[in-house]
Amino acid sequence: MALVTKGIKGTQDTLPGESYKIRFLEATIAEIADNYGFKEIRTPVFEHTELFSRSVGDTTDVVQKEMYTFDDKGGRSITLRPEGTAGAVRAYLEHGLFNEPAPQKLYYFTSCYRYEKPQAGRLREFHQFGVECFGTENPIQDAELIALAHELFDFLGVRDLELRLNSIGCPKCRPLYQNALHDYFAAHMDTLSETSKERLERNPMRILDSKDPDDAALVPDAPVVLDYLCDECREHFEKVKAFLSAMDIPFTVDAGIVRGLDYYTKTVFEFVSDQIGAQGTVLGGGRYDGLCEELGGKNIPALGFAMGMERLRLLMDAQGIDIPPEEPVTLYLAPAGDAAALKAATIAQALRMEGCSCLFDTVGRSIKAQMKYANKIGAAFVAVIGDNELESKEVQLKFMKTGETTAVSLDTFVEEFGTLAIQQEVAALSDELGSDTLSDLDLKAILEGSN
Numbered sequence: 001m002a003l004v005t006k007g008i009k010g011t012q013d014t015l016p017g018e019s020y021k022i023r024f025l026e027a028t029i030a031e032i033a034d035n036y037g038f039k040e041i042r043t044p045v046f047e048h049t050e051l052f053s054r055s056v057g058d059t060t061d062v063v064q065k066e067m068y069t070f071d072d073k074g075g076r077s078i079t080l081r082p083e084g085t086a087g088a089v090r091a092y093l094e095h096g097l098f099n100e101p102a103p104q105k106l107y108y109f110t111s112c113y114r115y116e117k118p119q120a121g122r123l124r125e126f127h128q129f130g131v132e133c134f135g136t137e138n139p140i141q142d143a144e145l146i147a148l149a150h151e152l153f154d155f156l157g158v159r160d161l162e163l164r165l166n167s168i169g170c171p172k173c174r175p176l177y178q179n180a181l182h183d184y185f186a187a188h189m190d191t192l193s194e195t196s197k198e199r200l201e202r203n204p205m206r207i208l209d210s211k212d213p214d215d216a217a218l219v220p221d222a223p224v225v226l227d228y229l230c231d232e233c234r235e236h237f238e239k240v241k242a243f244l245s246a247m248d249i250p251f252t253v254d255a256g257i258v259r260g261l262d263y264y265t266k267t268v269f270e271f272v273s274d275q276i277g278a279q280g281t282v283l284g285g286g287r288y289d290g291l292c293e294e295l296g297g298k299n300i301p302a303l304g305f306a307m308g309m310e311r312l313r314l315l316m317d318a319q320g321i322d323i324p325p326e327e328p329v330t331l332y333l334a335p336a337g338d339a340a341a342l343k344a345a346t347i348a349q350a351l352r353m354e355g356c357s358c359l360f361d362t363v364g365r366s367i368k369a370q371m372k373y374a375n376k377i378g379a380a381f382v383a384v385i386g387d388n389e390l391e392s393k394e395v396q397l398k399f400m401k402t403g404e405t406t407a408v409s410l411d412t413f414v415e416e417f418g419t420l421a422i423q424q425e426v427a428a429l430s431d432e433l434g435s436d437t438l439s440d441l442d443l444k445a446i447l448e449g450s451n
């Protein structure tokens, strides 16, 4: 029997030290996406299975082998989303967002589910940051989207990623390429894997991203999609490349990038690292001009990308990129006894209403143990409330950075604490920087800006 205290294979818990970092990253990424005009969309974790088989494609590994699909109690086939695009497109169509001015730009942070073999950077539950942009065919939009991905990595300090770019054509030119691929792979029928044999008739392009080593050995000599592009696709691709060059975004054209999902047309791209093992694709995306129509909507061009958050974290760790530490608690109150604990609780409640982080002992530790604890959590200020303090109605507020103490009346503690805290911080900063260099006003402005 499975141990109930052990998580499911391929899933990860995010503990407080890490979840803070994820929250920081999400906030930073959302701010950048916002600068590009993207607005957040949230869609359900499960959808009708057909949504994924029709969009991701029923000859893909994702649909054939990796989806978490089940019948609900009403007998409907339901699937946990393996990616974010299909749900975003469904919502865009369902809510008539095409009636809003184009382009509609949406972003999301989602959990995704794929039954893959877990390894470093490959999970069964993982998380994506994704963007989807609807309503323009213009190659400048492709370039702008790639520029957003490029800026994200740049801003986060992530280095050494290679941007690989390709065009995989459109329904006009793709059949010519599929025919050429079919002929090539058909001539190697004896070495093809069983899955690829099945895909040969329906979608030979899928053989190009087969994980089977025998199939992969055939890929380097296979026909190249760029040789089959129609004039429209070629011109589109040339413009995307020209815009990227003009925007100083380095890229490599890689005719081997075909992506593992069926909905793509024209531009496809991946940001790849060689520093996080075999699963080096941190971000991938492209155009999917036919998907809205395929799902029963209008013919609306669209494009997007998704970044794997776990792979991003792996890469940041591999490159030693630190996330600024979490702000420690501002005030720790150390009460001795019930009456003092009640006083501490009242003060803490009032200060929290003012937006100040404040903790007090709820375990019943000795004052000595509480001081140790306050040190461990890095509290900026500490005040002990014992019988003497209750009686004299006065506490000693200790600024832990300098060890300096100030007497504060318990009756006016809540009103006075904010000002006292700022004064102490200003004095300490002034000492650090040299008091001659900055006026008190400058220092106060710095402190307020840093909060």
Ligand code: HAM
Pocket (backbone or CB within 6 Å): 082, 083, 084, 085, 086, 114, 116, 121, 122, 123, 124, 125, 126, 127, 128, 130, 131, 132, 260, 261, 281, 282, 283, 284, 285, 286, 303, 304, 305, 306, 307, 308, 309, 310, 311
């Ligand atoms: P995808 O390439 O399948 O594209 O996934 C995007 C990213 O999700 C990958 O580059 C990778 O970082 C991460 N990822 C994928 N599978 C796993 C896994 N098993 N474990 C950990 N991370 C993983 C899409 O999902 C498309 N929806 C992207 C897109 C959006 N295209 C257009 N719009």
